[in-house]
Amino acid sequence: MSIFASNSMGSAAFPSYRTAGGRVFNFNAGPSILPEEVIKQIQGDIWNFDGTGFGILEHSHRAKPFDKLLHDTFALVREVGQVPAEFEILFMTGGSSSQNYIVPLNLLRPGDTADYIDTDFWSTRSIEDAKQAGHSVHVAWTGKPHEFRRLPAADEVKFSAKPAYVHITSNNTIYGTQQKTEPAVPAGVPVVCDACSDIFSRPIDWAKYGLIYASAQKNLGTTGATIVFIRKELAERCGPTVPRMLQYRTMIKEESRPNTPPHFAMYTVKLMAQWIKANGGLEGMRKHNEAKAKHIYSALDDCAGFYKPHAAKADRSLMNICFRLPTEALEETFLAEAAKSGLDGMRGHRATGGIRASIYNAFPEVGCQALGEFMRAFAKKFG
Amino acid sequence: MSIFASNSMGSAAFPSYRTAGGRVFNFNAGPSILPEEVIKQIQGDIWNFDGTGFGILEHSHRAKPFDKLLHDTFALVREVGQVPAEFEILFMTGGSSSQNYIVPLNLLRPGDTADYIDTDFWSTRSIEDAKQAGHSVHVAWTGKPHEFRRLPAADEVKFSAKPAYVHITSNNTIYGTQQKTEPAVPAGVPVVCDACSDIFSRPIDWAKYGLIYASAQKNLGTTGATIVFIRKELAERCGPTVPRMLQYRTMIKEESRPNTPPHFAMYTVKLMAQWIKANGGLEGMRKHNEAKAKHIYSALDDCAGFYKPHAAKADRSLMNICFRLPTEALEETFLAEAAKSGLDGMRGHRATGGIRASIYNAFPEVGCQALGEFMRAFAKKFG
Numbered sequence: 001m002s003i004f005a006s007n008s009m010g011s012a013a014f015p016s017y018r019t020a021g022g023r024v025f026n027f028n029a030g031p032s033i034l035p036e037e038v039i040k041q042i043q044g045d046i047w048n049f050d051g052t053g054f055g056i057l058e059h060s061h062r063a064k065p066f067d068k069l070l071h072d073t074f075a076l077v078r079e080v081g082q083v084p085a086e087f088e089i090l091f092m093t094g095g096s097s098s099q100n101y102i103v104p105l106n107l108l109r110p111g112d113t114a115d116y117i118d119t120d121f122w123s124t125r126s127i128e129d130a131k132q133a134g135h136s137v138h139v140a141w142t143g144k145p146h147e148f149r150r151l152p153a154a155d156e157v158k159f160s161a162k163p164a165y166v167h168i169t170s171n172n173t174i175y176g177t178q179q180k181t182e183p184a185v186p187a188g189v190p191v192v193c194d195a196c197s198d199i200f201s202r203p204i205d206w207a208k209y210g211l212i213y214a215s216a217q218k219n220l221g222t223t224g225a226t227i228v229f230i231r232k233e234l235a236e237r238c239g240p241t242v243p244r245m246l247q248y249r250t251m252i253k254e255e256s257r258p259n260t261p262p263h264f265a266m267y268t269v270k271l272m273a274q275w276i277k278a279n280g281g282l283e284g285m286r287k288h289n290e291a292k293a294k295h296i297y298s299a300l301d302d303c304a305g306f307y308k309p310h311a312a313k314a315d316r317s318l319m320n321i322c323f324r325l326p327t328e329a330l331e332e333t334f335l336a337e338a339a340k341s342g343l344d345g346m347r348g349h350r351a352t353g354g355i356r357a358s359i360y361n362a363f364p365e366v367g368c369q370a371l372g373e374f375m376r377a378f379a380k381k382f383g
Numbered sequence: 384m385s386i387f388a389s390n391s392m393g394s395a396a397f398p399s400y401r402t403a404g405g406r407v408f409n410f411n412a413g414p415s416i417l418p419e420e421v422i423k424q425i426q427g428d429i430w431n432f433d434g435t436g437f438g439i440l441e442h443s444h445r446a447k448p449f450d451k452l453l454h455d456t457f458a459l460v461r462e463v464g465q466v467p468a469e470f471e472i473l474f475m476t477g478g479s480s481s482q483n484y485i486v487p488l489n490l491l492r493p494g495d496t497a498d499y500i501d502t503d504f505w506s507t508r509s510i511e512d513a514k515q516a517g518h519s520v521h522v523a524w525t526g527k528p529h530e531f532r533r534l535p536a537a538d539e540v541k542f543s544a545k546p547a548y549v550h551i552t553s554n555n556t557i558y559g560t561q562q563k564t565e566p567a568v569p570a571g572v573p574v575v576c577d578a579c580s581d582i583f584s585r586p587i588d589w590a591k592y593g594l595i596y597a598s599a600q601k602n603l604g605t606t607g608a609t610i611v612f613i614r615k616e617l618a619e620r621c622g623p624t625v626p627r628m629l630q631y632r633t634m635i636k637e638e639s640r641p642n643t644p645p646h647f648a649m650y651t652v653k654l655m656a657q658w659i660k661a662n663g664g665l666e667g668m669r670k671h672n673e674a675k676a677k678h679i680y681s682a683l684d685d686c687a688g689f690y691k692p693h694a695a696k697a698d699r700s701l702m703n704i705c706f707r708l709p710t711e712a713l714e715e716t717f718l719a720e721a722a723k724s725g726l727d728g729m730r731g732h733r734a735t736g737g738i739r740a741s742i743y744n745a746f747p748e749v750g751c752q753a754l755g756e757f758m759r760a761f762a763k764k765f766g
Contacts, residue, residue, distance in 0.1 A: 024436030028443040031646060039438055043426045053407030053727065055422055057605045057651070060411040060728060093476035093607070094628060097642035101626035134624045217643060222440040224476070224607030224645040241517045243484035245477060259480035260600060262607040262645065263414060268440070344436065345443060 014377055017342040017370040025367035028345035029173055029320060029358040030197065030218040038271045038362070045267075061263045070255065073270040080273045080281055083229060084206050090228040090248065091256040091266050096122070096196040099213045099226065100129035103192055106238040106248050107211075108135055108164050115163035117183060118142035119151055120172030121351050126194060138163065148175040150312040154184050165190045165210060171198035174349040176322035176356070177315040182208040190234060198319050199227065200276060201361055202286035210234050216265055218319075219361045220272045224265030276361065285361055289318040292365045295372035296321050296357055303379035310354070324354040330382055331355060337378065343371055397760055400725040400753040408750035411728035412556055412703060412741040413580065413601040421654045421745070428650075444646045453638065456653040463656045463664055466612060467589050473611040473631065474639040474649050479505070479579040482596045482609065483512035486575055489621045489631050490594075491518055491547050498546035500566060501525035502534055503555030504734050509577060521546065531558040533695035537567050548573045548593060554581035557732040559705035559739070560698040565591040573617060581702050582610065583659060584744055585669035593617050599648055601702075602744045603655045607648030659744065668744055672701040675748045678755035679704050679740055686762035693737070707737040713765055714738060720761065726754055 017025055021036040042056075049056040052065050059066045074089055083089060092102070108114060113136040116127045120143070130137045138160040141152040159166065166185045170193050171178040178198060182205060185191055190210025199214035211230045217223045228248065235248040244250050250258050256266075276285055297316060300307045300323055310322040325331045331354060335347055348354035359368055400408055404419040425439075432439040435448050442449045457472055466472060475485070491497060496519040499510045503526070513520045521543040524535040542549065549568045553576050554561040561581060565588060568574055573593025582597035594613045600606040611631065618631040627633050633641050639649075659668060680699060683690045683706055693705040708714045714737060718730055731737035742751055 021430075023431065026437040026441050028441065028446065030643060031441055031443060033437070033441050039429055039440070042429055042440075046422055046425060047404075048406065053725070054409040054416070057422070057425075058409050058411065058414055058416050060414060061606075062733070063411065063728065063730070093478070093481070093645075095476070095642045095644075098476070098628050101628060129627055132624065133626045215643060222647055223444075223643055224648055241515065243516045244512055245481050245484060259478045260413060260598060260606055261478075262476075262648070264605055264647070265607055265645070342436070345446065347446070350445070 013381065014337055014341045014374055017367070017374070019364065019367065024342045024344045025370060026345050027343065027357045027359065027363070027371070029349070029356060030215070030360070031223050032218055032358055032360050033362045034222070034268075034272075035275050035362045038268075038275055041271055042268070056267050057264055059263070061257050061260050066263060069267060069270060070257070073266060073273070076270060076273040076277065077227070080277050081200060081204060081229075082206070082282070086231055087206065087229045088232055088235065088252045090230065090251040091261055091269075092226045092228055092251060093224065093262055095215045095226055096194055096213060097125065097129070099194070099228070100126045101133045102246055103165075103167070103211065103213075104130045104133065104135040105242050105246060107190075107192070107234060109237060109239070112136065112164035113138050113160050113162070114165050114167060115140045115159050116167045117152065117157060117169075118144065119169050119177060120148055121174045121349070122172070122194065122196070123167070123169040126167060126169070140166065147310075148172065148177065149310060149315075151177055151179055151315045152183070157183060159186055163189050165192045167192045167194070169194045171195070171317055171319050173197045173320045173358070174322070174352055174356075176309070176311040176317045176320045178317035178319065180315075190231065197360075198317075200282060200285065201289050201319060203282040216269050216272075218358075221268030222265055224262035225269060227269065272361070288365065289359070289361070292359050292363065292368040293318045293321065295365070295368040296359070296375070299372040299375040303376060303383065306379040306383040307375065310352070319358060319360055321357045321359070322348060322352070322354060328353070333382065334378060338371075338374060341374055343367070343374055396764065397720055397724045397757055400750070400757070402747065402750065407725045407727045408753060409728050410726065410740045410742065410746070410754070412732070412739060413598070413743070414606050415601055415741055415743050416745045417605070417651075417655075418658050418745045421651075421658055424654055425651070439650050440647055442646070444640050444643050449646060452650060452653060453640070456649060456656070459653060459656040459660065460610070463660050464583060464587060464612075465589070465665070469614055470589065470612045471615055471618065471631075471635045473613065473634040474644055474652075475609045475611055475634060476607065476645055478598045478609055479577055479596060480508065480512070482577065482611070483509045484516050485629055486548075486550070486594065486596075487513045487516065487518040488625050488629060490573075490575070490617060492620060492622070495519065495547035496521050496543050496545070497548050497550060498523045498542050499550045500535065500540060500552075501527065502552050502560060503531055504557045504732070505555070505577065505579070506550070506552040509550060509552070523549065530693075531555065531560065532693060532698075534560055534562055534698045535566070540566060542569055542572075546572050548575045550575045550577070552577045554578070554700055554702050556580045556703045556741070557705070557735055557739075559692070559694040559700045559703045561700035561702060563698075573614070580743075581700075583656075583665060583668065584672050584702060586665040599652050599655075601741075604651030605648055607645035608652060610652065655744070671748065672742070672744070675742050675746065675751040676701045676704065678748070678751040679742070679758070682755040682758040686759060686766065689762040689766040690758065693735070702741060702743055704740045704742070705731060705735070705737060711736070716765065717761060721754075721757060724757055726750070726757055
């Protein structure tokens with residue numbers, strides 16, 4: 001019998017699952033699920049924020065209430081992330097894809113080459129975007145011949161003579177791989193990390209990084225804000241004709257508001273940082289995310305003849321679990337039946353097809369348990 | 384006697400004003416007030432959007448519910464704005480200030496010069512930003528010697544020999560001026576308009592424009608999205624090494640979602656477009672905004688010895704009403720007493736000081752009436 005409250009099994013083939021608040025479990029890859037207590041907080045704050053008599057959406061980014069919110073957000077993100085003092089915390093716009101051109105614009109001087117480790121659709125995009133904008137790029141390793149099923153061993157990565165930085169992607173949303181340790185790079189070379197899909201989902205070894213960026217809408221809030229952590233000295237590499245609004249040092253100097261910033265998205269980052277703090281910080285997130293993923297991977301492994309996971313076992317992501325079924329028709333049935341059962345948003349990326357369950361920080365363990373149960377029942381019925 | 388429900392006048396010097404929903408009147412210059420019915424709609428939609436079982440903040444930008452929302456938004460914005468077919472509608476990020484570098488990057492070819500009409504702090508910024516990024520700029524007129532109190536007469540504007548475009552700022556938030564008609568530019572030269580603070584506040588004579596941009600958070604929603612209207616052929620001027628994410632043609636081709644867009648801000652634009660439609664469209668907004676501004680300007684004029692409006696009468700803005708009081712001490716008293724009375728957010732921009740009442744589309748007429756009443760009472764008491 002299901003451990004979950006279920007509707008009558010009458011005409012339905014599978015149980016009906018719902019969140020604590022009675023909503024559908026949302027496995028979307030981003031924008032993605034938020035904690036229900038955070039949503040309730042937002043509902044109140046958009047009507048009357050902090051007793052000011054009007055809502056957060058309507059608050060000036062220069063007046064005192066937002067000023068306080070901004071400073072509280074910086075402090076809280078620093079505390080929760082254990083961000084060392086030598087890093088600045090910035091809020092920018094345009095998503096992680098915009099960092100594809102902002103990073104080389106700021107960090108490459110004339111004649112410089114940047115090295116990229118290519119582990120996914122999105123790292124390929126980062127490489128293409130840097131090249132398209134006229135920068136010199138060396139691909140130190142690519143997982144393309146391996147269908148991006150695995151990450152490189154240390155001795156497979158071939159750096160150029162003197163890279164200005166090494167770019168990596170810590171979690172690969174489309175193929176479902178995630179680095180467990182940082183790659184060994186040449187001494188003194190800063191690592192730039194696209195952590196768009198696993199930021200603050202586990203502790204960060206800051207000593208290994210020069211710059212980390214991530215959009216908020218997966219693990220840390222909603223769309224509109226891109227969070228950037230940068231060592232102060234890296235922000236000084238930028239040439240004088242890089243547009244002011246694209247210079248990291250402008251953002252440092254102006255506290256991320258040279259103009260009207262994406263203030264509502266920044267506010268959601270504060271709420272998520274609070275939620276992470278209340279749930280054990282980054283170490284708490286790691287345990288929580290490991291426990292969650294286990295429910296789904298164990299169902300995959302136990303029904304290994306039926307489900308085909310994409311990623312190599314050693315490189316499995318705790319954030320995005322990607323797999324195929326024996327046929328595309330069965331995949332469509334799986335998606336339709338899952339949605340009927342209250343497990344929504346699992347269609348794989350258009351580049352790969354198949355199934356993808358995204359279970360970022362805010363995704364509750366009970367929903368992962370539900371999916372595991374559903375997967376076993378589905379395999380039993382159709383396998 | 385006040386026409387507004389007021390608290391006991393006991394210890395308070397002025398009546399207490401509140402919105403229909405019992406909130407404070409928010410005169411902030413942006414982010415700024417939203418219609419209370421829109422806020423209530425958002426409160427529901429962030430919990431469960433359109434019967435999907437989860438909220439709009441959590442919806443994938445690729446799945447069907449947002450797909451429909453996006454197409455509905457484009458259609459509604461086109462309908463409400465009466466946007467001709469030769470214009471594309473785009474959602475970008477980074478605010479109007481980012482258009483300061485995006486416009487010249489896309490529209491200027493090597494050797495081109497752009498002409499700018501300098502009417503405000505923000506147009507000066509547009510000029511400085513274009514120059515800083517290495518572009519050739521000609522200032523066709525500047526209001527600086529006139530303390531930006533007035534806009535130019537037609538014969539004062541001196542264009543360069545062959546400008547690639549003419550850049551104007553339709554409403555000047557800091558100094559409180561607004562153009563009543565478009566400037567006469569040389570034949571065939573596209574006009575680029577920063578309409579950040581008066582977009583959709585009145586009908587637009589599209590034939591006069593090549594490109595119009597505006598952030599959403601004043602008249603058309605909240606922070607995070609910048610709306611751009613561009614003639615298709617202008618998007619083709621762009622050179623091949625302009626970063627993909629900054630090319631207008633990328634946004635056209637990808638329906639404004641080459642990556643995760645600021646989907647919540649775009650959703651608020653849809654709600655505001657619906658609200659504008661329900662309130663008489665752009666012609667309705669014009670009447671509404673004229674009626675609103677009249678309450679405040681008539682108080683200014685009737686107490687002309689006490690209040691000193693910044694803008695020349697002929698160029699007065701319907702969006703931002705800027706004035707000084709006899710002393711800075713009195714301005715502080717004005718701001719404090721107004722806030723106590725429920726009239727908040729009127730501190731002038733840090734560049735000018737003084738008082739600024741911003742009364743964008745969503746600001747209710749009753750609040751303008753309240754401010755007019757307050758201003759008369761304040762002048763009587765302290766004048």
